[in-house]
Amino acid sequence: MTETIDIKVTRIKESKLPGVDFDNIPFGRIYTDHMFMADYIDGKWQNFEILPYGPLELDPATTTLHYAQSIFEGLKAYKSESGETLVFRPFANFERLNKSAERMCIPEVPKELYEQGMKALLEIDNDWIPEEVGKSLYIRPFVFGTDDFIGIRPSDNYKFMIITCPVGSYYAEPVSVKIETHYTRAAKGGVGYAKTAGNYAASLYPAKLAAQEGYQQLIWTDGQDHKYIEESGTMNIMFRIDDTLITPHTGDSVLPGITRDSVLKLARDWGYKVEERKISVDEVVKAAQEGRIQEAFGTGTAATIAHIKKIGYEGADYELPPIKEREWSNKFLKELDMIKYGQAEDKFGWNYKL
CATH class of the missing domain: 3.20.10.10 (D-amino Acid Aminotransferase, subunit A, domain 2)
Incomplete structure (x- = not known):
């Protein structure tokens, strides 16, 4: 049985969505209202939270800034003609994320954390998913080491995040x-x-x-x-x-x-x-x-x-x-x-x- 995680939600005061021109959405430039975040501290994942999209506060000695202990994935959500939200092969990305994690000495991301965090985020920012064929919502899960330590060893602490952005075509032509x-x-x-x-x-x-x-x-x-x-x-x-x-x-x-x-x-x-x-x-x-x-x-x-x-x-x-x-x-x-x-x-x- 899949364990349900408790996600704290803090919604943005005013959505940015009305100001977005969906006829002009350059790839990877416009981000939705919210992001998902979790921390790996003391050997376990905790602090599950959806909050307004915004900058992170990082220590200058954050290990990832110096030694690139960071992994990520990329997948997309689409709107069907009937209004359903469809995410294409998310669990293939989940499996690959954890293969990358193993190679980079990053703790495994549990399936319930990946799935429920993504689902909750997409439900909150569902109106950001373009309805036009050829456009979609790009989903970027990523994990990085957060120790404030300058030394070449795996970090003890990590942050798992998911951000999303509406996108059109990556290449406009061949x-x-x-x-x-x-x-x-x-x-x-x-x-x-x-x-x-x-x-x-x-x-x-x-x-x-x-x-x-x-x-x-x-x-x-x-x-x-x-x-x-x-x-x-x-x-x-x-x-x-x-x-x-x-x-x-x-x-x-x-x-x-x-x-x-x-x-x-x-x-x-x-x-x-x-x-x-x-x-x-x-x-x-x-x-x-x-x-x-x-x-x-x-x-x-x-x-x-x-x-x-x-x-x-x-x-x-x-x-x-x-x-x-x-x-x-x-x-x-x-x-x-x-x-x-x-x-x-x-x-x-x-x-x-x-």
Whole structure:
């Protein structure tokens, strides 16, 4: 039996919602009225609270500010045509959160804390969930160490929080990507499979250099030899080559994406040929040169499906087929959107209904 947690609620005096232009909601810039918070003190989770969204007071020696002992997740809530609130695969994110926690020496977040905290927050800020297809409420659970101690060891105390923000499309148009063969995102034995802050900090400089060359994202390669494709900056990556859907297998240097898993389940259910395996840079470049890449796209919570229009490698750019010709990725996007908004059968039981 699931234990019910006692959540203290302090509501905002005046909602910010009337001042929000839902026709102009840049990703990750506008936050809802409230946030959820809990503390890990003396070996247990406590102080469950929903309070007005606002700044935190942190000691300058807070361990996370110095040693990045921090993990997070990203998922979305949608409004169905009948007005139901549907959260897409929240327990897959819960499982991944705790895998990240284990790798980063952070105490496990109990399921009842994660579920009930999220549910209570979404119920209070339910009017913030956009009703228009193509828009949603982004949910960001995160955990970080809070000891006021400058020393390299796991924190004894932690804070678990959930914040939310209404969002539209992450990418307004198909993206150009560059295969990165110098800088490394993650290495074997590292924390690449964990959704931890340091992974993203390490990617910023190479991504900045790529942006100066006109690319929106990088395709990361293995940290040892830079011979094999791993993932992109904000998403996993897939190729349709010769009517086969190919994606790098997950390991300790690749994040196990929830959208990635959803696409693979749909592909297999539809009878598509699917391969999860090592895919070399040479194989991708050769297929691009020969015109055998029918589609290339990223998968992730923020973008769902991000079409890749161009792949750059060693000074050469390889243009890919027009978006309208991409039968598989367009079908994945349409089906996932229909499931998320309650317009199609949820045969895999992915949606969590409030």
